[in-house]
Amino acid sequence: MKFSIVVQSSPFSGQSPATALRFAKSVLEQGHELYRVFFYSEATLTASELISPPQDEVNLNKEWADLAKQYKLDVVVCIAAAVKRGVLDTNEAKRYEKSAANLDPAYELSGLGQLAEAIAVSDRIITFGGQ
Amino acid sequence: MSKKSVLILNRTSPYGSSKPREALDIALTCSIFEMPVSLLFLDDGVLQLVKNQKPEALGQKNLESILSSLPMYDIENLYVSEEALLIHALTEEDLSLPVAVLNSDQIADQINNHNTVLTF
Numbered sequence: 001m002k003f004s005i006v007v008q009s010s011p012f013s014g015q016s017p018a019t020a021l022r023f024a025k026s027v028l029e030q031g032h033e034l035y036r037v038f039f040y041s042e043a044t045l046t047a048s049e050l051i052s053p054p055q056d057e058v059n060l061n062k063e064w065a066d067l068a069k070q071y072k073l074d075v076v077v078c079i080a081a082a083v084k085r086g087v088l089d090t091n092e093a094k095r096y097e098k099s100a101a102n103l104d105p106a107y108e109l110s111g112l113g114q115l116a117e118a119i120a121v122s123d124r125i126i127t128f129g130g131q
Numbered sequence: 132m133s134k135k136s137v138l139i140l141n142r143t144s145p146y147g148s149s150k151p152r153e154a155l156d157i158a159l160t161c162s163i164f165e166m167p168v169s170l171l172f173l174d175d176g177v178l179q180l181v182k183n184q185k186p187e188a189l190g191q192k193n194l195e196s197i198l199s200s201l202p203m204y205d206i207e208n209l210y211v212s213e214e215a216l217l218i219h220a221l222t223e224e225d226l227s228l229p230v231a232v233l234n235s236d237q238i239a240d241q242i243n244n245h246n247t248v249l250t251f
Contacts, residue, residue, distance in 0.1 A: 006249065008150075041153050081153065112160040119247050120135055120166065130250030131142040131150070131174070 002033045004118040009129025010042035011051065011060040017043060020128035021063055028071050036074045036118040037064070039107070043129060044082035047075075049104035065106035079109040136167040138245035141176035146191050151179050154251035155197050162204040169208035170201070171241060172230070177215040180226040195227050210241060 005027075007020045027034050039046055051061040068075045082103070083092050089109050093101035103109060119125055139158050143150045154170075161168045172180055184195050201209070209230045216222065216232065223232060233241065242248055 008153075008251075040157075041149060080156070081149075112157055113164065115157060116161045116164040116166065119137060119161065120164065125247045125249070127249055130140075 002035050002121065002123045003027050004036045004038065004122040004125050005034065006038045006040060006115065006125060006127045007043040007046070007129055008041040008127065011046045013042070014129070016129040017046065017060055018058065021060060021067070023126065023128070024067060024073075028067075034071065034073055035122050036076055036114065037068075038115045038118060039075070039077045039082075040112075040115070041078075041081055041129070042085075044077050044085055044087050047077045047082060047104050047107040047109075048087050048102045050102045061104055065104055068106045075107050076110045076114045077103070077107050078115070079111055082109055134166055135246040136169070136244070137161045138169045138171060138241060138248045140248060140250040141170060141172045141179055142174040143251065144175040145179040145181075145184065145194050146186050146189055147175075150251040151176075151194055152192075152197070154249070155194070155201075157249065158201070158206055159204050162206050167208075168204075168206050169210065169241065169245065170206065171210040171212070171233075171238065173212035173215045173238070175215075175219075177211055177219055177221060177226075180211065180228060180230065181221065182225060182227045198228055201228070210238070212238060 005024055009016045011017050046060050053059050087103055088101050089103040090101045139154050141154050145151050158168050179194055186193055209228055210233050211230045213232050213234050
């Protein structure tokens with residue numbers, strides 16, 4: 001089955017962002033396709049490579065990046081939601097005249113159209129961090 | 132691209148978080164992709180529809196203007212939970228848009244009848 005995952009919650013609040021990661025791993029381990037992971041809303045903060053939790057705590061930024069590399073996942077971050085919260089790639093940093101960019105290279109900034117397209121082609125859309 | 136129907140559940144109050152805006156952004160985007168979109172307001176989400184909001188006092192943008200543009204995007208299926216209206220002591224006349232009021236069985240039917248459900 002073809003899944004896509006939408007993550008909405010901040011990497012540091014609640015259980016849902018960690019559950020999203022475990023769900024993604026299970027989907028892949030069971031041989032399903034993970035078409036796209038879409039980070040929206042507060043979850044766009046996950047894509048900041050500056051996230052530096054203490055060593056004995058889970059680093060969701062790195063966990064997703066490692067999973068993306070292992071399975072060549074399409075990990076998309078909503079550009080409007082990310083830029084608003086200070087998660088910028090080099091292009092956006094230039095556009096907004098900021099002194100630095102912080103988007104982890106395992107993630108890609110793109111528009112909500114990527115979520116609409118994932119909805120159109122996936123068998124299941126699973127949201128984490130909704131109400 | 133196949134035309135999957137999308138139901139967006141709005142459950143949060145209008146100005147307590149960015150969720151209502153983000154839900155509307157994805158509704159408009161799916162509509163631009165010619166996907167049939169429905170919005171269902173329940174729990175505190177019904178407060179998003181209350182008329183004559185003045186969020187300027189909070190330094191926030193008015194949701195009402197975005198909501199009123201929904202018909203222009205061909206988003207005309209707007210549903211509201213009967214129970215949520217009752218809990219918030221609201222009637223249809225308090226709302227800024229024409230909506231269909233659904234009981235819990237009808238809400239379950241709508242969730243069943245759509246291909247994809249997103250919650251905000």
